[in-house]
Amino acid sequence: xxxxxxxxxxxxxxxxxxxxxxxxxxxxxxxxxxxxxxxxxxxxxxxxxxxxxxxxxxxxxxxxxxxxxxxxxxxxxxxxxxxxxxxxxxxxxxxxxxxxxxxxxxxxxxxxxxxxxxxxxxxxxxxxxxxxxxxxxxxxxxxxxxxxxxxxxxxxxxxxxxxxxxxxxxxxxxxxxxxxxxxxxxxxxxxxxxxxxxxxxxxxxxxxxxxxxxxxxxxxxxxxxxxxxxxxxxxxxxxxxxxxx
Amino acid sequence: xxxxxxxxxxxxxxxxxxxxxxxxxxxxxxxxxxxxxxxxxxxxxxxxxxxxxxxxxxxxxxxxxxxxxxxxxxxxxxxxxxxxxxxxxxxxxxxxxxxxxxxxxxxxxxxxxxxxxxxxxxxxxxxxxxxxxxxxxxxxxxxxxxxxxxxxxxxxxxxxxxxxxxxxxxxxxxxxxxxxxxxxxxxxxxxxxxxxxxxxxxxxxxxxxxxxxxxxxxxxxxxxxxxxxxxxxxxxxxxxxxxxxxxxxxxxxxxxxxxxxxxxxxxxxxxxxxxxxxxxxxxxxxxxxxxxxxxxxxxxxxxxxxxxxxxxxxxxxxxxxxxxxxxxxxxxxxxxxxxxxxxxxxxxxxxxxxxxxxxxxxxxxxxxxxxxxxxxxxxxxxxxxxxxxxxxxxxxxxxxxxxxxxxx
Numbered sequence: 314x315x316x317x318x319x320x321x322x323x324x325x326x327x328x329x330x331x332x333x334x335x336x337x338x339x340x341x342x343x344x345x346x347x348x349x350x351x352x353x354x355x356x357x358x359x360x361x362x363x364x365x366x367x368x369x370x371x372x373x374x375x376x377x378x379x380x381x382x383x384x385x386x387x388x389x390x391x392x393x394x395x396x397x398x399x400x401x402x403x404x405x406x407x408x409x410x411x412x413x414x415x416x417x418x419x420x421x422x423x424x425x426x427x428x429x430x431x432x433x434x435x436x437x438x439x440x441x442x443x444x445x446x447x448x449x450x451x452x453x454x455x456x457x458x459x460x461x462x463x464x465x466x467x468x469x470x471x472x473x474x475x476x477x478x479x480x481x482x483x484x485x486x487x488x489x490x491x492x493x494x495x496x497x498x499x500x501x502x503x504x505x506x507x508x509x510x511x512x513x514x515x516x517x518x519x520x521x522x523x524x525x526x527x528x529x530x531x532x533x534x535x536x537x538x539x540x541x542x543x544x545x546x547x548x549x550x551x552x553x554x555x556x557x558x
Numbered sequence: 559x560x561x562x563x564x565x566x567x568x569x570x571x572x573x574x575x576x577x578x579x580x581x582x583x584x585x586x587x588x589x590x591x592x593x594x595x596x597x598x599x600x601x602x603x604x605x606x607x608x609x610x611x612x613x614x615x616x617x618x619x620x621x622x623x624x625x626x627x628x629x630x631x632x633x634x635x636x637x638x639x640x641x642x643x644x645x646x647x648x649x650x651x652x653x654x655x656x657x658x659x660x661x662x663x664x665x666x667x668x669x670x671x672x673x674x675x676x677x678x679x680x681x682x683x684x685x686x687x688x689x690x691x692x693x694x695x696x697x698x699x700x701x702x703x704x705x706x707x708x709x710x711x712x713x714x715x716x717x718x719x720x721x722x723x724x725x726x727x728x729x730x731x732x733x734x735x736x737x738x739x740x741x742x743x744x745x746x747x748x749x750x751x752x753x754x755x756x757x758x759x760x761x762x763x764x765x766x767x768x769x770x771x772x773x774x775x776x777x778x779x780x781x782x783x784x785x786x787x788x789x790x791x792x793x794x795x796x797x798x799x800x801x802x803x804x805x806x807x808x809x810x811x812x813x814x815x816x817x818x819x820x821x822x823x824x825x826x827x828x829x830x831x832x833x834x835x836x837x838x839x840x841x842x843x844x845x846x847x848x849x850x851x852x853x854x855x856x857x858x859x860x861x862x863x864x865x866x867x868x869x870x871x872x873x874x875x876x877x878x879x880x881x882x883x884x885x886x887x888x889x890x891x892x893x894x895x896x897x898x899x900x901x902x903x904x905x906x907x908x909x910x911x912x913x914x915x916x917x918x919x920x921x922x923x924x925x926x927x928x929x930x931x932x933x934x935x936x937x938x939x940x941x942x943x944x945x946x947x948x949x950x951x952x953x954x955x956x957x958x959x960x961x962x963x964x965x966x
Binding site for chain 1: 669686740741744887891896
């Protein structure tokens with residue numbers, strides 16, 4: 314800089330800087346606002362493989378004439394009350410009667426969120442997938458509706474959307490021609506809430522938690538009582554366990 | 559002869575056939591459109607019977623497509639001359655059936671508009687994804703094979719390309735059988751036997767399709783099949799029909815031996831209403847006993863009897879697949895062994911299924927597509943098997959034609 318050159322006046326500099334900042338704010342603010350909206354109000358958290366979500370269903374506490382879990386599931390996910398074999402049903406109450414002794418019991422059955430899910434293996438496009446935290450989901454964007462996962466699932470846990478869908482929960486997107494099933498209320502879980510069925514159960518027959526955490530209530534309970542997996546013979550390592558069957 | 563020599567009467571008959579084929583194809587596409595608009599709610603399928611009548615048609619055509627190429631393989635790979643002259647027709651029928659079968663399979667998807675997704679997203683653990691490659695590869699290899707067969711300059715490559723096609727279709731049908739073979743939880747499926755069973759079924763069904771088309775083409779052209787060729791082809795069909803019955807019987811016997819499978823076997827073979835009826839009457843009598851009688855009874859065994867046997871083999875094929883695919887799904891999943899289950903979602907119940915008109919039309923539409931490809935292909939190119947008849951006279955042994963007359 315030559316000695317004869319005068320530096321710009323500080324006031325002018327401040328004015329220019331202020332104007333630029335204002336212009337930038339006007340230009341960028343809507344974009345930043347959009348990013349904020351897109352990412353939700355909370356900082357995004359990724360599912361961690363350190364966690365494995367699971368559920369313990371206590372058949373000794375589950376009442377045969379209660380279907381609060383089913384109602385809660387249908388309400389939360391905006392599912393119709395299943396009346397026809399073509400209606401979706403993510404969670405259902407199954408009545409069981411021991412063939413030898415006649416002992417009766419009733420349990421909720423849904424996606425068992427297997428560690429080795431048959432539905433994920435057979436899906437041609439990878440739409441059936443397992444999240445890092447063990448939740449088995451369907452990516453509605455790449456499900457082609459072939460229903461091979463429904464053929465493969467040992468639990469009849471998946472439904473095919475046979476008719477156009479109206480009145481959706483925006484957080485639980487559904488669509489005609491795709492396969493769907495229990496998500497363990499992943500949208501609630503990611504907000505720190507329990508699955509709707511667990512919250513609704515009046516008998517505390519459904520215990521939800523992290524199977525990988527030895528100190529979680531579910532892990533402690535699993536250590537304390539005898540539990541079983543549905544079709545344990547298949548070796549799928551289900552995330553849902555049953556007691557009292 | 560080929561289309562070039564057709565008389566005007568033949569021409570109008572050709573257009574009538576094409577018109578009929580187009581009509582059925584259009585009905586099938588209309589059914590697809592209706593199902594796409596309303597969803598599968600208008601089909602007979604539900605959350606228990608997830609694969610219905612369209613899959614019976616699709617799997618029949620895909621399995622028969624693989625098997626019909628057997629005729630070409632016997633010629634090209636195993637050097638049997640009478641089959642060499644039949645190789646081009648065999649290749650055309652393979653492409654036609656594969657096209658028809660895949661059409662039905664794709665149009666029955668819940669989201670057929672996402673077909674590009676199936677081509678861009680692969681899960682390589684899925685036997686379905688393997689089949690995407692196997693089916694598209696089959697088209698390419700058989701098209702190449704046809705070129706080698708029909709272009710005189712390329713004839714010398716027929717054997718290696720034919721060999722690749724031979725291996726490819728064995729793998730392809732292994733893949734089709736494994737779609738069911740890999741299902742762990744259902745009593746009807748989940749068996750390594752299904753892959754070889756599907757291969758042997760493909761031999762029988764493919765040869766039956768070939769015989770029917772060949773007899774129609776011969777009748778059209780006022781030709782008769784030489785007795786030596788007739789005898790060979792009908793005996794081969796008989797062997798394939800018997801071998802299929804052997805595999806089906808062994809599969810059921812194995813299941814019967816396992817105590818946990820006994821209830822399902824009782825259902826599908828005895829107590830299951832429409833399914834045992836279709837199995838025994840449709841597959842057992844019409845699809846197995848009748849064709850074997852028509853083929854091997856000393857008083858029969860004529861060209862007409864072989865065509866009739868082929869038709870009954872195909873009827874039996876549909877019966878077997880219907881029982882296998884739909885009856886297999888109708889049986890409820892045993893989620894809690896040792897307990898009788900019931901729910902509002904059909905647990906513990908035999909699922910009901912009534913095929914709907916759109917499903918039937920979609921399946922027939924796929925058959926019409928295969929029919930059209932065959933009819934038009936036969937008209938514009940030289941696919942008619944022409945045997946060098948003097949070579950056959952006076953001997954029942956393998957007729958050896960000079961290499962130059964191979965394949966046209």
